Structure formats: structure tokens, C-alpha cells
Amino acid sequence: MPATTPTAMIDLVRETVLPDLPADFSTEADFFEAGLDSMGVMQLVMFLEERFAKKVEPDELSRANFRSGNALAALVNGKAA
């Protein structure tokens, strides 16, 4: 599967858990400040597995890995913090 992009991750978050995310949401902006919560994170884990075949391991389930479009893209592309 080709590498994903931070913008694609923002689109995924908007589509699945934060529909009110502004159109100009930057790739560095904080999803948690925009309303992402633990329930949303677990839903994202499910969608990452379904759409990107990315199985998130327990040790990857950290706030840092779900903070922004950049962080999420790094996680999916196997370059997580």
C-alpha cells in the first residue's frame, strides 16, 4: 500500500470522528484540542485497521501518535514516535 499523507489523515479524522474539523486544519494542529477523545481514538484505531491494514499495537496507543495529521501519517507509514 502506498504511503499515506497527513492531509489524508485529517480527511479520515473529519470523516469518521470530528465532522466539524475546519477546512484549513493544519497538519500540525492538535486533534485533541479540536475535540478528539479516548472514544474517538479507539474508533480511529478501527478505521486505520479497516482502511489502511494498519494494526495499532498497545504500545503505539499513545496521545503523541494521534495528536496531529503528521503524527497519524507517521504512525500509519511505520515511522511513529
Next chain:
Amino acid sequence: MSPAKPAIPQFPITGTDGFVTALDHLARAADGRGLDALSQIDVCGQPDVERLQWLAAELPRRLPLLHATLRKDGLWAVPYWECSGEPTPVPMQFHRIRGVNGPENSEIESISELRALRMHGQRRTSLGPPHIRFDVVRTGDQTWSIVMNWSHLLLDGTGVELLFKHMNELWLDPQAISPQQPVITDDRPWWRLFQESEACGRHLMTLGEEPFVSASRSRLVSGRRCCFWETFSPEETAKIRLTLGKIGGDMMRTFFYAGLAARCHQAVFQSRGQHGLSYALPMPVQQRPKDGNGKTAVFQNHMAMFFFILKEHDLTDLATASKALMRQHMEHLKLRRHLSFNAMQLLMRRMPGKLMLDMVRLGQRGEIASFYHAYTGSFGEGMTTFCGGEIVNAIHMPTLCAPPGSGLFVSECRDQLTVTVSYLDSCLSESETNLMRERWRSDLLGE
């Protein structure tokens, strides 16, 4: 022609409120007291009596649900909060601990004595105000505490933290905007809710097939309401985070502490000779709506509920338990069981409380769950000051009814983790709470 009277604000109960209302009914049937709880903040400095009294008077003027009454217009009607009462000040009493100098006339032996008094609450004869009350206690020359006694009918632990947070906002800025309570409506017809409940119903029936028990052994019993807790120092809490960090990332905390609650209860049940049991665990996950200003709703219970079964082999250690919970959680999400359970709660909120619990217990051989658990995270979203002083610590002391008769709750404040066991003394003994403490110290600190 006289002008039309303004409509009285009404707030239908949420699906979660419906279940809490049923539990409140169970608690009142047992000993006449509702499902009330305490929350306490310990603060540095001295209490400013005049400004605290201003806050007690200001809150009901800004937050009409504080003087609302829970009503139901017919046997199968949706109950609702009607904000028809007068915004009278929230009851607030001032005390000092014996030996501490201060102007307060009420002298008490200890704050634990006051908490015990409040925890047993007053016999409830109506579902009207006051839903909260405050006790302000001067505990030393430069320390004081505020204890909020609150009804779970109107608030949950997170809502209480948001209320404390808003009190502090008003302290800092008397013109601060107050959160508005959104009116949550759901127009789905009953048959649609019934259809959508099916997946959850099937899941709950499978839970009922497992031989799980609670500390109350499925009995409807009353008892003295007790709380026992341990607050870990910042150094110990840092060590605990290291321990948990070896199992998984920080977004796993909900599963760590739910697994811890199960393992602590396992220690008790095994000491009773009950081996090979399964543990049925309901886990609430907050889903709070916001108002038009982006402020989170303070009142009502807003939770998605997930039900887990942990078997003996899932509980060999904390890592195994946490991962088993995470696995089951992912399955629940994939099958959208939380949405199905929401639909079930919305359907059942019309039921009289006794009927709702009778139905639940019928499917679970007299039980509701093995125990309760909640993890409320960082107190007040990380607040560090309260009404003019620096916060030393803050804790919740929930109460519960039987079954199940016990629960284990985890909270954090200023990098100090607190583990609290809430129980009825008819269901759990003091020595059994010590067994729990040994288990949590062993799991969290490796002792």
C-alpha cells in the same frame, strides 16, 4: 391581554440517566437514600467565606438545572427535568477542625467524620432540589477543603469536575459565560430503537450465560456506605506510569484501570474460595455534548457503555487483562454495540426503574455486573487552582447499591493517582479492601 408566560425549560433525561434513575430507585428502596456521592478538593490558603457564599448564590441563577425537579407525566412517558423552582442558593456550611483557629461556629472532630455523615446522606422524599450541597472546612492554618455532596441523578463525576472548574472560572471572572445545557432529543420511534437494540441485547444475553458473581452475591441488600482510597505521591505515580508504559501507550489507561479493578476483585473472590469465575464489567466512556460556545455540558449522565467479560485466564496479570479489554473493545466498536446499547437505553428510559432492573437482573441471574468501575482522568481537565488557592489534591467518593455492592474507581490530580474502593459493608469487609490494596500496590508498583 397579558403577555404569555415564558415556557418553563425542560430537559428530557438521557439514556444513561434512565439507567442511573433505576439505580437510584434501587438505592432508595434499600435504605431510603439516593445514589449520592461526594467529591472533595483540598486547597492551600484560607477560604474566602464571603465570595464562596456569593458563588453558592450565583450558581443556581446561571445553571437552572440546579433547581430542577425530575418529573414523569405517565407510566411510559420519558422523564424530564423541569426547571420550575426558585434559584435559591446552594446550601453551603462552614466548619473548622477542632483546634484550628477560625471564625466558623461549627467545630468538627475530623473531615472524615463529616464525610461519613454526608455519605449516608439524607432520606430523599422528592426528586427536587437541592441536588448538590457544599461543606467548606478549615483544616489547618493554611489549608482548607471543599466537599460537594451530589446526586448522581443530575451529575456524574466528570460533570462535577466541570462544575468545580466553572466555579473557579466565576471566581476569576464573575462575568464569565456559563455552559448552557443542551436539550438532547431523540425522535426515533420505539420500534426503531427496539430494532437497533438487538445487537446489544444478544451480547448481554451471552454475558448472562457466563457464571459471574458480585460481592453482594446477587442479593438486594442495604449496608453502610464506605469508601477506602489511596493517593499515590507524584514519585509513586511516575513509577506507576513507567509500569503501565511497559504494557502500552497512555491512551490505554482506561483499559489498565478497568483491568486493575477486575484483578482487585479477583483477589477478594479467590480469598472467598470462588475460583474459575468470569467477571462482567461495564465500562463507561464519556460522550458529553457541547453548547453553542463550545463549552462542555455540566449536567446529566452522558456515557457510552461497553460490557466486557474477563475470564480467569484473562486475569493472570495486568498486561493480559488490559489487552483482553482492548481486544473486546475493538470488537464492540466494529459491531457498533455501543450504538445499539445507546438505543436500548433510550428505549428503556421510559420504564419504571424497578421494572428496568428486574429485566436486567432476570437476564443476569440476579446480578447487574461483577462490580462497577470508572476512570475519570485528570481532575477538572488539569485544573491547578480553586477559588483563590492552589489545589493539593482532589478525589471522588462514589456510592453504590447492591448488587453489585462494590466498585473500584481511579482518578488523577496534579500527578497524583488515587485508587478508590466504594462498597457496602454488607458486601465487602475491611480485610477484603486490604486485599484489594495489596493487589493494586503489587500491580502498580511491583511490591
